Amino acid sequence: MAAFKHADSTELAKLYSVDAQLLPANRDFVSGRHEIKLFWQGLMQLGVTTIKLETLEVEASEGRASEVGRYTIHTAEDNMIDYGKYLVVWHQQEGQWLIHRHIWTTSMIKAHESRI
Numbered sequence: 001m002a003a004f005k006h007a008d009s010t011e012l013a014k015l016y017s018v019d020a021q022l023l024p025a026n027r028d029f030v031s032g033r034h035e036i037k038l039f040w041q042g043l044m045q046l047g048v049t050t051i052k053l054e055t056l057e058v059e060a061s062e063g064r065a066s067e068v069g070r071y072t073i074h075t076a077e078d079n080m081i082d083y084g085k086y087l088v089v090w091h092q093q094e095g096q097w098l099i100h101r102h103i104w105t106t107s108m109i110k111a112h113e114s115r116i
Contacts, residue, residue, distance in 0.1 A: 007044045013037035016099045023103035050074040063092040
């Protein structure tokens, strides 16, 4: 989160494996470090300055791990603009844990869903 706080999408992308994929809601796969860097850079340019994570569960074995948790996304004014849950699959490569797959989904209720 330090890389995100400093708006450093290059350092943020280095946390991902070379063949990593983001699976954001309402978008297709975002594949590879370069595309992941551009994705996070785009969010930063839109005014997102902080993502807070709350890890709820981690399971690991033989160079792979999964992490489940909650997130909140904030602007520079600390306004929360989204919250939800996430799943990260980690791979250990050359002694370093890197994010291999990363998916999240909002828990915010859209206006049309609140009427259902």
